[in-house]
Amino acid sequence: MGSDAQNGSAGGSGIRVAEGSGVCFGVRRALRLAETALESGEAVYCLGPLIHNPQEMERLAGKGFRVIESLDEAGGGGRLLIRSHGLQPGVVAEARGRGLEIIDATCPLVRRVQTLAVELQEAGDRVIVAGDAPHPEVRAIRGHAPAAVVVNDVEAVRRLALSGRVALVAQTTFSPGAFRDMAAALRERDLEEVRVEDTICAATVERQRGAADLAGHVDVMFVIGGRNSANTNRLAELCAAR
Ligand code: SF4
The missing domain is CATH 3.40.50.11270 (Rossmann fold)
Structure with a gap:
């Protein structure tokens, strides 16, 4: 992203583009x-x-x-x-x-989640995927590691019947804050081992941070993207919360 002046915001008005915007x-x-x-x-x-x-x-x-x-x-x-x-x-x-x-x-980053889920499952861990079960990326991860369980919030993590070793991975576009809460909830439990693999995509984190930061400093915020995009919907939620 360029400077405020480059983005037409010199003098406190104009259009500004969030850091990390665009196609990943x-x-x-x-x-x-x-x-x-x-x-x-x-x-x-x-x-x-x-x-x-x-x-x-x-x-x-x-x-x-x-x-x-x-x-x-x-x-x-x-x-x-x-x-x-x-x-x-x-x-x-x-x-x-x-x-x-x-x-x-x-995407190589999605491939990494798939590979990790398989390796962890084969190592005997109960694999938990932080994500939205119907999302195609999550369905593909579960296709690779069929025993993995998918949860999308901390309350769902608390309700899971778990014992032994568990491992947490994330859909690449999952919310970093929600992922941290889920990891903390798992660590509070009486389990043999909790392994946390933060597989959230850096481009997603950067884009979410850039959008949320900018939303706090402008009068009107537009999120331009597909209505059926998990990324776009997450950005809209984050901006609306500002
Ligand atoms: S958002 Fe990240 S994980 Fe998803 S396709 Fe783009 S680079 Fe890959």
Whole structure:
């Protein structure tokens, strides 16, 4: 972000842009992979939108990018791009079985959560995912580590029946404050071991901090993003709370 003057806020009025705004590297990478795949002129399928930005999705659709709800819509082979949220291994296997070539655009930070969840589960830990169970990223994590339990607030953590060793990981866009509360609630319990792996994405933290800071210093705050985006909704909540 530039200075206030660059953002048109010199003299106390104008438009200011929050620190960390814009498309994160994981989504930029997925867009780049999609663009490269589309160069051949063949259709590229994707289970759900690649980015929660209707204009960008429309532009990609013009090049042959097809958003589908189910693999049944990807008739007769072609390519399936896994978006930055990742995908359940079972769905990937089914796609391969249907003759679809896989282009994996899972964000490396999301991949890290998946890998950690698998390793912790295999090591005998009860894996807890701080996140929203219906979110595609969380569904993909659970696809990799099916025994993991998903909770989205500290009260849910307190209600969990737990014993032995537990490990806490987070959906990459989860609230850092809520994650800390959940970790503290686990540590208060009588458990053999509590391992906390903060897997929240730094780009998300930076974006949330920048938006919340700016919201406290302006008269009107606009959060521009997709209504169905977890990131956008979290930013709107944080700004509204200021
Ligand atoms: S984990 Fe972070 S960098 Fe990766 S896609 Fe999500 S917000 Fe973007």
